[in-house]
Amino acid sequence: MPYIVHEGLDYIALLADDETTDRPSATFSDRALADKVAWLLNAPQTRTVITIEQMVTREVLCCMSSAVSVLAKNYGNSLSATDYRKSDDMRELANVVEEAFELARPIDDFQEAAEQEGWSGPLEDDFGATYFSNKDGTTWACANWEALCSDHDIEPYEWEVFEHWAVSTWFAEKLKEQGEKVDDDFCGLNVWARTTTGQGIASDGVVERIYAATIAA
DSSP: OTTEEEOOTTHHHHHHHOTTOSSSOOOOOHHHHHHHHHHHHHSOOOEEEOOHHHHHHHHEEEEOHHHHHHHHTTTTSHHHHHGGGSSHHHHHHHHHHHHHHHHHSOEEEHHHHHHHTTEEEEEEOTTSOEEEEETTSOEEEOSSHHHHHHHTTOOOEEEOOOEEEEEOHHHHHHHHHTTOOEEEEETTEEEEEEOOOSSOGGGSHHHHHHHHHHHHO
């Protein structure tokens, strides 16, 4: 686990600064150090859990909002359609512009829309097939929320993307597990499309869920 730090012999340095500890004296004579090592080797292992703010500081690398916005605004213009085909570099730039445009687009939320129509799931029958259930007693077999909405003409909700952040590979995977939009190769970076703004990232519901699951594991 990336946030659980098991303390071993390096804890001796902490003992030296802790005058209130009930553990053996922190005076570093050779004999005392030997006693501490012996005590630590037989003591129960402890752990230190970092805060959610520390997790964000560690895993959220930098803001990419301006870069994504500038690139996305050039999607589909005359330069993109003509000059971008003239060289490998221009074609690569065209691809980056397209990726930026996709990152900036509103995010379709099929699950929220379907749940508002009374659907719940996904469930699995005795044969391993996926299905959904409606509050009126109806059941419907399909692969996912998007397919369910398509089958029942339910328009997905759209979440506006307000910010873009480069994040670590570990955090990118956790965000995707929570259904967040992440481009894991935007110019070699993992870029998260954040649908909230005006508050610290540590206060986002998705980040709180990731943190809770991490320290509970």
